[in-house]
Amino acid sequence: MLIDLLSNRSDYVNDVSNMIYKEFVVNTGSKMTFEEVCIYFSNTNSERFPITLIAIEENECTGTISIFENDLKERELYKPWLASLYTKPEHRGKGVGQKLITETLKVIKKLGYKELYLRTENASDYYRDRGWSFVETITDDKGQKIDVFKFDLNNKKIIN
Template sequence: MNVEYLSNHPEKIEEVSEMVFNEFIVKTGSSKTFEDVVKHFSNTDTHAFRITFIALENGKCLGTVSIFENDLKIRNKYKPWLASLYTKPEYHGRGIGQTLIAKTIDVAIELGFKELYLRTENASDYYRNRGWTYVETVSDDIYEKIDVFKLKCV
């Protein structure tokens, strides 16, 4: 398995958009359309925000993760954010999520950041068990409970 920049694989943009749309847009009741998500992922970069990675094996996309400047409007003082981590269910248990996170951390360090943040509504234990530090719990107009975590990038 290799982790590569989505921007180097434009043929995977719709597949990544579908994963993110179904997991993070539809489930939240967001008004964003699938076309909005495709447009978002069509404008990713390798050294400036929005950066998206994909896990590839034998040409198949197994999962994705992004680095955003901000992933929680009510907390724009925290930067940057690991966002939209997703592994296809049939590939769970293979360490793909951890590999995608590791790549995200490496690139955050390359970009000069000392901390990386994330938000989760349902996976706090997953991140706690992997060394992320709980920062706070907040609410927004969609979720009553959003846990914010950070990781020191060293």
């Protein structure tokens, strides 16, 4: 499995956009169009946010993850954020997500950050089991409860 920056692999922009649109736009009731999602992912970067990484196996994009400056407007003081981790269902349970997270932590460290945050509505145990520290539970502007986690790069080893 190869993990690479989407900015190096523009031929996978449509695949990533499709995954993210179905999982994080349609499922959340966002008004974003598929075309807007494609434009967004066509403009990801390698050394400034937003940054998107992809997992490729046998020329197929099997998963994706992004890094945003902020992913929760109620907590603008926390920066940067792991966002939009997604693995295709047929590739789950094979370590794709963990490899994407590991590479994301390496990118963050290379950029000089000491910590990375994330938000989750339903995967707290997944992150807790992988060394992330619970920060707080908040209720967003839509009334949804969100757990916020942090990975401290100073005090924790990046798990490969």
